Amino acid sequence: MKHLLGLKDLSKEExxxxxxxAKDMKLxxxxxxxxxxxxxxxxxVLLFYENSTRTRTSFELAAKFMGANTTSISVATSSVQKGExxxxxxxxxxxxxxxxxxxxxxxxxxxxxxxxxxxFSVINAGDGMNEHPTQALLDMxxxxxxLGKLENLKVAIIGDILHSRVAxxxxxxxxxxxxxxxxYGPQTLLPPFIxxxxxVASSLEEAVTNKDVVIDLRIQLxxxxxxxxxxxxxxxxxxxxxxxxxxxxxxxxxxxxPGPVNRGVEISSDIMNLPNCTIEExxxxxxxxxxxxxYLCTRKEAN
Amino acid sequence: xxxxxxxxxxxxxxxxxxxxDILIVDDRIEKIAPAIKIENPKLEIIDAxxxxxFPSFTDIHCHLREPGFEYKEDIRSGSLSAVAGxxxxxxxxxxxxxxxxxxxxxxxxxxRAKEVSPIEVLPIGAITKGLNGEELSEIGLMREEGxxxxxxxxxxxxxxxxxxxxxxxxxxxxxxxxxxCEDTNLSEGGQMNLGFVSTTLGLRGIPREAESVIVARDxxxxxxxxxxxxxxxVSTKESVELIRRAKEWGVNVTCDTCPHYISLTEEEVIxxxxxxxxxxxxxxxxxxxxxxxxxxxxxxxxxxxxxAPHHKDEKNVEFNLAPxxxxxxxxxxxxxxxxLIKNRGFEISKLVELLSINPRKxxxxxxxxxxxxxxxxxxxxxxxxxWEVKEEDIISKSKNSVFLGKKLTSYVEAVIYEGKIxxxxxxxxx
Numbered sequence: 166m167k168h169l170l171g172l173k174d175l176s177k178e179e180x181x182x183x184x185x186x187a188k189d190m191k192l193x194x195x196x197x198x199x200x201x202x203x204x205x206x207x208x209x210v211l212l213f214y215e216n217s218t219r220t221r222t223s224f225e226l227a228a229k230f231m232g233a234n235t236t237s238i239s240v241a242t243s244s245v246q247k248g249e250x251x252x253x254x255x256x257x258x259x260x261x262x263x264x265x266x267x268x269x270x271x272x273x274x275x276x277x278x279x280x281x282x283x284x285f286s287v288i289n290a291g292d293g294m295n296e297h298p299t300q301a302l303l304d305m306x307x308x309x310x311x312l313g314k315l316e317n318l319k320v321a322i323i324g325d326i327l328h329s330r331v332a333x334x335x336x337x338x339x340x341x342x343x344x345x346x347x348x349y350g351p352q353t354l355l356p357p358f359i360x361x362x363x364x365v366a367s368s369l370e371e372a373v374t375n376k377d378v379v380i381d382l383r384i385q386l387x388x389x390x391x392x393x394x395x396x397x398x399x400x401x402x403x404x405x406x407x408x409x410x411x412x413x414x415x416x417x418x419x420x421x422x423p424g425p426v427n428r429g430v431e432i433s434s435d436i437m438n439l440p441n442c443t444i445e446e447x448x449x450x451x452x453x454x455x456x457x458x459x460y461l462c463t464r465k466e467a468n
Numbered sequence: 469x470x471x472x473x474x475x476x477x478x479x480x481x482x483x484x485x486x487x488x489d490i491l492i493v494d495d496r497i498e499k500i501a502p503a504i505k506i507e508n509p510k511l512e513i514i515d516a517x518x519x520x521x522f523p524s525f526t527d528i529h530c531h532l533r534e535p536g537f538e539y540k541e542d543i544r545s546g547s548l549s550a551v552a553g554x555x556x557x558x559x560x561x562x563x564x565x566x567x568x569x570x571x572x573x574x575x576x577x578x579x580r581a582k583e584v585s586p587i588e589v590l591p592i593g594a595i596t597k598g599l600n601g602e603e604l605s606e607i608g609l610m611r612e613e614g615x616x617x618x619x620x621x622x623x624x625x626x627x628x629x630x631x632x633x634x635x636x637x638x639x640x641x642x643x644x645x646x647x648x649c650e651d652t653n654l655s656e657g658g659q660m661n662l663g664f665v666s667t668t669l670g671l672r673g674i675p676r677e678a679e680s681v682i683v684a685r686d687x688x689x690x691x692x693x694x695x696x697x698x699x700x701x702v703s704t705k706e707s708v709e710l711i712r713r714a715k716e717w718g719v720n721v722t723c724d725t726c727p728h729y730i731s732l733t734e735e736e737v738i739x740x741x742x743x744x745x746x747x748x749x750x751x752x753x754x755x756x757x758x759x760x761x762x763x764x765x766x767x768x769x770x771x772x773x774x775x776a777p778h779h780k781d782e783k784n785v786e787f788n789l790a791p792x793x794x795x796x797x798x799x800x801x802x803x804x805x806x807x808l809i810k811n812r813g814f815e816i817s818k819l820v821e822l823l824s825i826n827p828r829k830x831x832x833x834x835x836x837x838x839x840x841x842x843x844x845x846x847x848x849x850x851x852x853x854x855w856e857v858k859e860e861d862i863i864s865k866s867k868n869s870v871f872l873g874k875k876l877t878s879y880v881e882a883v884i885y886e887g888k889i890x891x892x893x894x895x896x897x898x
Binding site: 173250251252270272273274275277278282292293294295296330333356357358359361362 | 662663664666667668669670671672673739740781784785786787788789
């Protein structure tokens with residue numbers, strides 16, 4: 166695997182390879198020293214054009230735990246502010262002997278564009294509305310760990326499907342394992358032809374009832390200004406995982422969220438504290454998954 | 469003196485293909501007859517056996533980028549690209565820098581074209597000053613200087629009252645108003661057609677209604693004002709249906725579509741291919757079918773290229789940042805031949821209607837005809853040649869063709885304009 170650009174084009178076997186390796190990587194996280202030599206001598210660059218805490222830190226720690234030399238470029242203080250194009254940034258990174266670039270970009274396809282123009286490995290840490298593959302992989306890892314399987318599950322994805330790269334990556338990934346996906350959200354936040362990829366529920370109750378997993382998505386509050394939702398309060402009442410809706414959710418159903426959470430908008434604090442809510446666990450599993458991805462992308466024999 | 473031997477002459481109007489020799493003396497067609505024999509040492513003979521001879525083509529919608537964007541294209545390089553595609557009259561849109569929105573700018577383009585272009589370049593003036601959509605340009609003065617139509621192409625005149633005034637005002641000067649139909653509130657931020665592919669790629673979509681609601685608006689305004697409305701680069705099934713109805717009502721409307729809208733779909737964008745980023749965006753198979761049907765019925769009057777050159781560096785960026793547009797002159801005929809004649813069984817004469825006769829009618833020019841005593845403006849086509857569109861073969865300064873790598877059938881082999889050979893055996897001679 167040279168790059169990880171998305172789950173759409175990854176095979177079931179490739180996904181399993183990552184998840185199985187992540188299981189071993191998680192053992193390293195449990196050890197006291199948390200250090201392996203897998204990436205010793207490799208240069209890993211983090212290039213984030215969008216703000217991020219958990220994904221960026223998670224990748225950086227993953228690389229560091231494996232002995233890589235890491236550097237993080239903050240776009241706010243980089244040459245991008247002087248008008249440097251992405252192509253020129255890529256050429257500079259190449260000249261700086263980058264082995265792996267982890268990139269987050271607000272434009273869909275930006276990691277693909279980089280991959281077409283460079284010799285190093287590119288890992289997509291989220292591109293526009295397109296994909297966030299490591300988030301979906303860590304979700305799948307968490308599901309398999311908790312439920313003991315990854316096949317034939319009923320999964321609901323709730324919220325802003327239109328703008329969500331997490332939703333897309335999860336749909337691509339989970340569908341490869343024969344899972345049944347149901348989506349629900351305000352009509353303004355559902356993309357066209359979503360019914361070709363998933364069931365579309367007609368109510369939140371219907372969406373969450375009899376599900377093995379409910380993935381709740383983050384809502385960007387700027388959507389309110391763009392006329393896609395009317396208010397936070399109304400969103401919470403009709404589309405949020407609130408106490409009223411919780412009675413339709415089985416106690417065995419995993420409740421997941423990619424974070425960061427808008428408490429009281431997408432989900433109530435009480436639900437977040439329940440044992441079947443996996444938000445923090447997902448964060449830990451994220452490091453293991455990213456260690457696995459970094460390892461596979463740097464294996465020259467596999468490239 | 470040129471003698472074209474064994475030509476299959478496609479004239480379009482009588483829908484026949486006539487086998488004959490064509491003798492060209494100076495700038496005119498002297499004689500059309502079987503087996504013309506001439507003894508003259510200066511005679512240039514072109515063997516056109518197994519070839520078609522068409523009246524040369526007219527494009528009513530292209531971008532030559534001069535002045536202001538000469539790094540993309542200029543009047544000379546654009547003209548040579550047009551010659552390569554068989555066009556000898558081209559109408560350039562006013563979205564240059566500064567824009568063609570006044571008499572002096574029209575004069576500049578006309579003057580430059582006379583100096584550097586081997587073909588006829590006719591400017592289109594801006595509807596509004598600075599293409600700002602706020603105030604009418606000096607349309608009458610620009611008409612006097614040589615514009616053949618007005619358009620704010622690239623932008624839609626969003627103010628319906630101003631568009632109504634433009635239609636009324638243009639009537640006084642007997643020129644069409646070419647409308648770029650795009651409701652910018654609906655298309656804002658959009659990168660491609662809103663649909664199945666935009667959902668899978670996570671690209672913000674442009675709903676088809678961004679085009680059709682303005683088509684509907686402009687048709688109603690044209691109905692009321694009785695002005696000549698020309699809707700350019702029609703791309704959706706709904707737009708076609710609205711225009712069909714309007715024509716039935718007797719509205720003075722004509723329209724064109726471009727080769728890429730009748731041959732390609734939104735799927736070209738997969739892989740974030742910036743050469744497939746065009747405006748309006750590539751649509752769906754259903755739209756392609758509707759456009760082809762509309763061509764067959766005559767609802768779509770002509771084909772325009774919307775030749776929109778962009779520099780390689782401008783297209784070699786993230787999809788969101790790439791400008792919209794594909795070059796079009798050099799592939800236009802072959803695309804139409806491949807998709808309409810070869811794949812759909814259209815009559816060959818339909819291409820004369822779409823490329824030679826109707827575009828000229830729309831801008832009030834006499835059609836080019838292959839007849840005795842007419843100006844010798846013609847194109848020789850090899851219908852059997854198969855070729856792949858390759859960057860290194862493109863004449864235009866820009867190489868941003870959405871057809872790169874595609875295999876096409878038929879090739880513009882020779883071009884003669886006013887008796888001068890501009891292209892022969894595939895080589896540009898001017």
